[in-house]
Amino acid sequence: MPNRNLNSDELKCANELLTDIRARLTSLAAGDPALLFAYRRKVVKELGYDERGKPVARAKLKVLKWGIQNGKCAHCGEELSLKYSELDRKNAVDGYIAENTELVHAKCHQERQAAKRYT
Numbered sequence: 001m002p003n004r005n006l007n008s009d010e011l012k013c014a015n016e017l018l019t020d021i022r023a024r025l026t027s028l029a030a031g032d033p034a035l036l037f038a039y040r041r042k043v044v045k046e047l048g049y050d051e052r053g054k055p056v057a058r059a060k061l062k063v064l065k066w067g068i069q070n071g072k073c074a075h076c077g078e079e080l081s082l083k084y085s086e087l088d089r090k091n092a093v094d095g096y097i098a099e100n101t102e103l104v105h106a107k108c109h110q111e112r113q114a115a116k117r118y119t
């Protein structure tokens, strides 16, 4: 399923929110570039967690999926190193849960993502 995109009104709202957030970050940092960097990094990290979950949870999910898939890539069926494996979400909005993910090689993940862009 393709990811939902914002329509023009929603995009305008998102850009206004972004302008507000940038102004707030600049105000909080009070001219300290290192503090602005730290605030910005914290916000980016937390918003990333909102979408992707925390790294520990994804690491546990990878171990679970690796076991379920008998150490094989869900895309090509070849042996898969857990260390270099990646979770591929079937439907991005449904997040990193067992029912919505498959463990694949990085190169297979890239192939899948490229194929999705052309469908």
Ligand SMILES: [Zn+2]
Residues within 6 Å of the ligand: 073, 074, 075, 076, 077, 078, 104, 105, 108
């Ligand atoms: Zn593969």
